[in-house]
Every structure is written in C-alpha cells, then in structure tokens.
Amino acid sequence: MSSIEAYDDRERIKKYDADMEVMHPNRGKMAEVALDFLAAFKEAPSQVLDLGCGSGFVAERLLDRFANVQINCLDGAQNILDLAAMRLKSHADHLTYTCSDFRTLNTLPLKEKSFDAVMSSYALHHLSADEKVQVLRDCLDLLKPGGFFLNADLIKNPSPAFECCIQDLRVKGILQRAAPDDDRFASKEGTQAYLTKMESAEGDQPLDIEEDLALFRRAGFFPVSVLWLEYREAVICAQKPALQD
Numbered sequence: 001m002s003s004i005e006a007y008d009d010r011e012r013i014k015k016y017d018a019d020m021e022v023m024h025p026n027r028g029k030m031a032e033v034a035l036d037f038l039a040a041f042k043e044a045p046s047q048v049l050d051l052g053c054g055s056g057f058v059a060e061r062l063l064d065r066f067a068n069v070q071i072n073c074l075d076g077a078q079n080i081l082d083l084a085a086m087r088l089k090s091h092a093d094h095l096t097y098t099c100s101d102f103r104t105l106n107t108l109p110l111k112e113k114s115f116d117a118v119m120s121s122y123a124l125h126h127l128s129a130d131e132k133v134q135v136l137r138d139c140l141d142l143l144k145p146g147g148f149f150l151n152a153d154l155i156k157n158p159s160p161a162f163e164c165c166i167q168d169l170r171v172k173g174i175l176q177r178a179a180p181d182d183d184r185f186a187s188k189e190g191t192q193a194y195l196t197k198m199e200s201a202e203g204d205q206p207l208d209i210e211e212d213l214a215l216f217r218r219a220g221f222f223p224v225s226v227l228w229l230e231y232r233e234a235v236i237c238a239q240k241p242a243l244q245d
C-alpha cells in the first residue's frame with residue numbers, strides 16, 4: 001500500500017480526523033502557528049496551495065482566517081478529497097480541488113508563479129529526501145517572489161536514544177487520549193505494533209530537523225526557519241527569495 005492508497009481507503013478515512021486528535025493533538029496548534037506567521041507577513045494572502053490537503057483541516061482554518069483567500073486543495077487520494085469537499089462545501093467558491101500525486105506537480109496546469117503561500121501538513125514525510133527536494137523545487141516555481149512555504153510535519157530525532165524516549169512518550173500520550181474501547185490502543189505493545197504497521201504501509205520516512213531545513217535550502221528557499229517544534233513534530237517556514245531591484 002502507498003501513502004496515497006492508504007488515504008483512498010474509505011474505512012480508514014472515516015475515522016481519520018478522530019484518529020488525528022488521538023495521535024497528533026498538536027495538529028491544531030501547528031496550523032495556528034503557521035497561519036499566525038503567514039498573517040503577520042501577509043495580511044491577506046489571495047492564492048494558497050494546500051499540498052496533501054487530506055480532509056481539509058488546514059483549508060478550513062485558512063478560510064476562517066482569510067475571508068477572500070482562494071485555495072487549491074491538492075491530494076493524491078480522491079476519497080479523502082471528497083471528504084474535504086464535504087467539509088468545505090459552504091466555501092465552494094473559494095476552492096479548487098486537484099487529485100494528483102504531488103511528485104508530478106510540474107506537469108499540472110496550476111497557475112504558474114501565482115501562489116502567495118504553499119501550506120502542507122503531515123504530508124511530506126511520505127517522500128524520500130530526493131523526492132521531497134524535487135517537490136519543494138516545483139513549489140518554488142509556483143510561488144510568487146517573496147511567497148512562503150509553511151510545512152507542519154513529522155520529524156525524527158537524530159539521536160536513536162532520544163528518538164526511543166520520544167516514541168515512548170508518544171505511545172503514552174496515545175494510550176491516555178484513546179477511547180477505552182479502541183482495540184488498536186488497548187496496550188503499549190499493541191499501540192506500538194499498530195503504529196509500526198501503519199507507518200510501514202504508508203512509507204513514512206521523516207527526516208531530522210537539520211536534514212529537513214537543509215532540503216528547503218537546497219531547493220532554493222531562503223530564509224528557512226523553524227517556527228515551532230515539540231518532540232517529533234515541527235513547523236517550518238521557508239521563503240522564496242524576493243526579486244532584487
């Protein structure tokens with residue numbers, strides 16, 4: 001199963017948002033940090049690309065924040081895009097949906113150099129470093145000079161011992177938040193086994209924060225900076241250099 005097929009699975013995505021609350025309680029905070037920063041720089045972004053938009057969680061927050069924004073919601077899985085369209089149906093005139101693998105971005109008829117920002121959350125860790133740098137280069141092409149890439153995503157710790165400790169904390173948190181009748185999260189061992197199986201099915205390959213920042217720089221973004229980081233999640237902001245006079 002690929003990272004796209006996993007999110008085309010109707011049974012799996014029925015529980016997607018509830019599962020994100022259990023597994024990633026920082027998701028709302030991370031979106032808020034990214035949007036606060038974007039708003040501080042650009043009061044009213046008009047064109048935003050949501051890369052790997054999933055069920056529309058970030059797009060919904062963008063629409064709450066920026067009344068006139070137009071968002072292109074892009075995801076490889078049609079079934080989760082349908083969920084996003086359902087969630088966002090009252091804002092239909094602000095949205096365009098693209099069902100496509102983001103590794104083929106440069107072949108899509110997206111408006112070249114027209115985006116004020118690209119936002120992505122919990123999506124790019126599915127790519128290898130080489131694939132990711134190519135996607136970032138393609139996004140650089142799609143951004144206006146001075147535009148932003150805001151990426152909220154998973155990271156791994158460069159120290160295996162620290163990573164092990166962080167994974168223990170992660171499992172502990174999931175056990176505390178999960179519903180008592182959720183068999184997937186009934187014990188520490190069961191939770192670890194479930195997470196390992198899920199991550200392997202989706203081809204997760206998070207980088208450490210320095211590797212991640214380096215990829216954004218390699219793709220041509222500058223400056224590149226961490227806005228927020230906790231354990232195994234981070235929000236990165238990267239800017240497309242503005243044109244020089």
Ligand SMILES: C[S@@+](CC[C@H](N)C(=O)[O-])C[C@H]1O[C@@H](n2cnc3c(N)ncnc32)[C@H](O)[C@@H]1O
Pocket residue numbers: 003004007008020027051052053054055056057058074075076077080100101102103120121122123126
């Ligand atoms: C964990 S979900 C995150 C969704 C949403 N951004 C959020 O914060 O809830 C990852 C999403 O990325 C999409 N995805 C993964 N790999 C992709 C690829 N190569 N091309 C396009 N979409 C992809 C999946 O279909 C899924 O909807």
